[in-house]
Amino acid sequence: MATPGHSAVGTVTPPAASIREDEILTGEAVALDVQPVAFFLRALGALIDAVAGVLLLLLLWVVAGWVTGAGLDAASLSPILTITSLVVVMVVLPTAVETATRGRSLGKLAVGGRIVRIDGGAAGFRHAFIRALVGVLEIWFTVGAIAGLTGAFTPRSQRLGDLLAGTYAERTRAPRLPEPTGGVPVPLVGWADVADVARLPDRIARRAGRFVRSADTLDPAARVRAAASIAGEVAPFVSPVPAVDAEVFVRAVVALRRDREYAALQLQDERVARLTAGGTGVPRGFPER
Numbered sequence: 093m094a095t096p097g098h099s100a101v102g103t104v105t106p107p108a109a110s111i112r113e114d115e116i117l118t119g120e121a122v123a124l125d126v127q128p129v130a131f132f133l134r135a136l137g138a139l140i141d142a143v144a145g146v147l148l149l150l151l152l153w154v155v156a157g158w159v160t161g162a163g164l165d166a167a168s169l170s171p172i173l174t175i176t177s178l179v180v181v182m183v184v185l186p187t188a189v190e191t192a193t194r195g196r197s198l199g200k201l202a203v204g205g206r207i208v209r210i211d212g213g214a215a216g217f218r219h220a221f222i223r224a225l226v227g228v229l230e231i232w233f234t235v236g237a238i239a240g241l242t243g244a245f246t247p248r249s250q251r252l253g254d255l256l257a258g259t260y261a262e263r264t265r266a267p268r269l270p271e272p273t274g275g276v277p278v279p280l281v282g283w284a285d286v287a288d289v290a291r292l293p294d295r296i297a298r299r300a301g302r303f304v305r306s307a308d309t310l311d312p313a314a315r316v317r318a319a320a321s322i323a324g325e326v327a328p329f330v331s332p333v334p335a336v337d338a339e340v341f342v343r344a345v346v347a348l349r350r351d352r353e354y355a356a357l358q359l360q361d362e363r364v365a366r367l368t369a370g371g372t373g374v375p376r377g378f379p380e381r
Contacts (some may be wrong), residue, residue, distance in 0.1 A: 128263060129263050131243050137197070141198055142231065144198050153174075182227070190215065193217065195214065204215075207260070208261050210258050224250075277343055279336060288330065288331045292345065303322050319342055
């Protein structure tokens, strides 16, 4: 009897790849880690677009009233202008804007997002038209109630129009890179020459690094407690342990590990460069062409 992961003849069956909800699978079967726009940011962007649409609709009605008051037949033109202006603001304009800007609008620019296909590609006219057409019901006629309920229960905050069009809102604003953490504190420069920090587990090292990057933004009391807690976890894996403040100790360990890992990478690059410096690029025994 075959066991899970093995076929009947004893060959190993490779496990199926799992794709998380925040990943997209490209045509080359490569999973990309992307960040969709959060639910509240999507709601804010939709609100900005709706307000802009209402203002434009009022402007069109003002112009239509001025035109009809200039001598045209208001009784026959008013329904036509009203329906036309509603279609332009609710369907035509959103479709044209998203098609021309590759999935952007005023609200999406404000919240840092854009509409893309499920596979990560750029959305086109068909996607924008479906979203705008469905948006008449779920955004305008129900004041966003259907869009809000749908977005709250979908993994990527997709509204009904996104589900039908096969799109979602992707976050385009990358977070700012953290500031450099600095080198080994001056009181521990001599200690750094003889310290052994190689046994520090990666889990504790990552926690110490996050503390050093965010220490300046913490409340002073919380900063002291966090430094003492992390120093207590780091100390058993460091030798010798210097008699300094907990935060100074953690900063020194983080900086020393970073500097030694960077130096090791540099030595590796230099070794590879020396080994390949005299090579011709042709394997031994093959003629040069």
